[in-house]
Every structure is written in structure tokens, then in C-alpha cells.
Amino acid sequence: MQVKESVALITGGASGLGFGAASRFVARGGSVVVADINEARGAEAVAELGEQARFVACDVSNADDVAAAVQGASEAMGRIDILVNAAGVAPAQRVISRDGDLFDLELFKFTVGVNLIGMFDVIRNVAGVMAANDPGQDGERGVIVNVASIAAFEGQIGQAAYSASKGGVVGMTLPIARDLAGIGVRCNTIAPGVMDTPLLAGAPQELLDSLAKLHVFPQRLGNAEDFAHLAQALIENPLINGEVVRLDAAARMPPK
Numbered sequence: 001m002q003v004k005e006s007v008a009l010i011t012g013g014a015s016g017l018g019f020g021a022a023s024r025f026v027a028r029g030g031s032v033v034v035a036d037i038n039e040a041r042g043a044e045a046v047a048e049l050g051e052q053a054r055f056v057a058c059d060v061s062n063a064d065d066v067a068a069a070v071q072g073a074s075e076a077m078g079r080i081d082i083l084v085n086a087a088g089v090a091p092a093q094r095v096i097s098r099d100g101d102l103f104d105l106e107l108f109k110f111t112v113g114v115n116l117i118g119m120f121d122v123i124r125n126v127a128g129v130m131a132a133n134d135p136g137q138d139g140e141r142g143v144i145v146n147v148a149s150i151a152a153f154e155g156q157i158g159q160a161a162y163s164a165s166k167g168g169v170v171g172m173t174l175p176i177a178r179d180l181a182g183i184g185v186r187c188n189t190i191a192p193g194v195m196d197t198p199l200l201a202g203a204p205q206e207l208l209d210s211l212a213k214l215h216v217f218p219q220r221l222g223n224a225e226d227f228a229h230l231a232q233a234l235i236e237n238p239l240i241n242g243e244v245v246r247l248d249a250a251a252r253m254p255p256k
């Protein structure tokens with residue numbers, strides 16, 4: 001599957017890694033539908049991306065939103081060839097705080113609801129649309145790229161919910177690839193290290209510098225271009241399937 005002349009649905013495409021993928025795909029002759037909960041930023045994003053981009057408002061944790069967004073995207077563009085699942089939230093809380101407060105169970109459910117269940121809901125809806133695509137090389141009808149995190153493997157203090165959600169994304173990658181083999185759809189996951197996106201906006205420079213040092217080489221924060229480059233590689237290499245790829249310059253996260 002080539003990005004050029006393909007239609008990509010990108011959740012979380014209004015900002016950060018998702019927007020980076022959208023920019024790269026459009027620059028290479030693809031079309032994108034940005035699906036994001038942030039309507040203001042979504043409108044700005046498609047204005048910046050140009051004619052090859054559309055926006056659809058969507059909360060991935062709301063099943064009605066997801067069904068409508070996927071249907072709307074496929075009707076507007078005629079098909080969906082690529083899905084990039086970049087929508088995500090990253091709240092942090094300890095299981096028990098220093099004051100003895102227990103982790104807020106609603107926050108745990110919210111995090112898993114967006115990052116894992118919401119992502120799965122988008123995948124199943126888009127797979128239903130991809131199944132109707134004409135088969136290309138090797139009988140391929142579509143490609144899915146999910147965004148997990150290295151917190152799936154080395155979650156830090158406060159990341160129980162986030163790591164659970166991203167661990168779920170890692171865990172479902174292979175069985176989804178196996179399930180969708182019958183319709184010619186591949187599914188891979190990128191597990192980024194620390195990426196310089198609006199998620200980190202407002203963090204003090206000292207913290208950013210210390211986070212960058214976790215990356216062994218090159219010793220800098222990752223960025224949306226690094227992500228988009230790998231996403232394109234996973235989309236365009238027909239033999240990569242059911243894989244989770246760390247994008248972290250050999251980082252291994254310490255407890256804090």
C-alpha cells in the first residue's frame with residue numbers, strides 16, 4: 001500500500017503525532033480525514049493541510065461518534081485505505097497518593113475507554129469499510145497503524161492506567177492482524193518514546209532536557225516527523241504485519 005493516492009483516516013489527527021502523519025501523507029499525494037475531539041484545532045489542521053484533507057468531529061470513546069465518523073469519512077472519500085490510530089490521553093495518578101487517596105476509578109476507565117476500547121471501536125468500524133475495497137498487491141485491502149507507547153512495557157510511577165491502556169494496544173495488535181488477514185488488512189503498532197508534541201507543551205525546559213536524555217542515541221526528543229516516517233514505512237512495506245515497533249532511540253524508562 002502506497003501513501004500516494006490512498007485515503008487515510010487519522011484519529012487524533014488534529015495535533016502532534018497524528019497531525020505529523022497527516023502532513024506527511026498529504027505532502028506525498030495522499031488524502032486524509034482527520035477525526036478528532038478538538039473541533040477548533042481540527043478546523044485549523046485541515047486549513048493548514050489543504051484540499052486533500054477533511055475534518056470530522058469524533059470522540060473515539062463514543063460508539064455513535066465513531067460509527068458516524070467512519071461512515072462519513074468513507075462516503076466523503078469513497079473508501080478508506082489506511083487507518084492511523086493516534087488519538088490518546090495520558091493522565092497520571094498514583095494507585096495510592098502520598099495523602100492516602102485511592103486512584104480515581106473513573107479516571108482509569110476514562111483512560112482505557114479512550115486509548116484502548118475507543119481505538120478498538122475505530123478499528124472494527126474501519127475494517128468493515130476496508131473489506132469492501134478492491135484488493136491490491138498481495139490481495140491487500142488496507143493497513144492499520146496504532147499508537148501505543150513504551151509505557152506499555154516500562155510504565156513509570158503514576159502510569160498504571162496509561163500503561164494498561166497501551167499494553168492492551170500492544171496485546172491486541174497480533175490477534176487483530178490475524179483476524180483481518182482474511183480481508184487483506186495488515187495491523188501494526190508504533191510504541192513511541194518521549195515525543196515533542198503538544199502533549200508536552202508547557203513542560204519546563206529542565207524536564208524536557210532530562211526526558212531527552214532517556215533516549216540513548218540520538219539523545220533528543222522524538223518528533224512528529226520521526227513518527228510519520230515510520231508510519232509510512234509500516235504502511236508501504238507489505239510484509240510487516242502484527243508487529244510492535246519501538247520508536248525510542250534505545251530508551252528504557254526508569255520508575256520516574
Ligand SMILES: NC(=O)c1ccc[n+]([C@@H]2O[C@H](COP(=O)([O-])OP(=O)(O)OC[C@H]3O[C@@H](n4cnc5c(N)ncnc54)[C@H](O)[C@@H]3O)[C@@H](O)[C@H]2O)c1
Nearest residue numbers: 012015016017037038059060087088149192194195197199
Ligand atoms: N508525546 C509523547 O511523548 C508520546 C509518547 C508515547 C505515545 N504517545 C501517544 O501518541 C498519541 C498521540 O499523542 P500526541 O503526543 O500527538 O498528543 P496530542 O495531544 O498532541 O494529540 C492527541 C490528539 O488526540 C485527540 N484526542 C484526545 N482524546 C480524544 C478522543 N476521545 N477522541 C478523539 N480524539 C481525541 C486530541 O484532541 C489531540 O488532537 C497518543 O495516543 C499518545 O498516548 C505520545
